Amino acid sequence: MLDARAMSDADVARAFGHGGRSNADEVDRAALVAALLSSFTPADAPLIRELTRQEIAAVGDADSGCGDVLLACCWLLFMIGHVEDAALVWRAKNVNFDAHCYIDSVFLIPQGAAVTAEFARSRDLMDLVDWAEGEWIRDTETVARDWRSGSFFARVPPAAASVEDLATRMRQ
Numbered sequence: 293m294l295d296a297r298a299m300s301d302a303d304v305a306r307a308f309g310h311g312g313r314s315n316a317d318e319v320d321r322a323a324l325v326a327a328l329l330s331s332f333t334p335a336d337a338p339l340i341r342e343l344t345r346q347e348i349a350a351v352g353d354a355d356s357g358c359g360d361v362l363l364a365c366c367w368l369l370f371m372i373g374h375v376e377d378a379a380l381v382w383r384a385k386n387v388n389f390d391a392h393c394y395i396d397s398v399f400l401i402p403q404g405a406a407v408t409a410e411f412a413r414s415r416d417l418m419d420l421v422d423w424a425e426g427e428w429i430r431d432t433e434t435v436a437r438d439w440r441s442g443s444f445f446a447r448v449p450p451a452a453a454s455v456e457d458l459a460t461r462m463r464q
Contacts, residue, residue, distance in 0.1 A: 296324055297335070301342045328368060337372050344369065375411045382417065400423070
């Protein structure tokens with residue numbers, strides 16, 4: 293499962309992507325995300341970005357809900373801490389109403405609201421700029437520390453668990 297780390301984005305999309313073919317891609321994607329929760333590193337950022345894009349497509353096509361897989365993808369991007377990933381998390385957060393409510397806004401500001409606003413402005417993502425500069429009202433340090441504790445995902449099976457066990461945990 294974790295050998296996907298060596299795959300190109302195109303290969304990840306073929307193996308784990310949302311192609312509407314069957315449920316196999318969703319099971320495998322959920323299992324891979326669950327495995328990454330217990331063993332991710334900054335080098336996994338490209339893989340996590342591609343998994344996030346695939347999960348956004350799946351959630352968008354289903355036109356309902358959000359689920360722990362998309363939440364976990366956004367959390368992993370937050371934990372890695374690249375401000376550039378705020379655009380992808382913003383896209384995930386806005387895929388539907390449920391995702392907007394479920395994906396914590398702190399995932400958009402891994403380096404703080406001002407850094408996210410500056411990045412978003414450089415990419416002409418004015419809705420994200422407006423959010424970062426005007427709508428963020430919580431204590432970012434406390435919220436970020438709580439999410440960085442990893443306790444929300446503490447019950448994830450070990451990365452070596454079966455695909456079915458990993459997928460079941462993520463798709464509860």
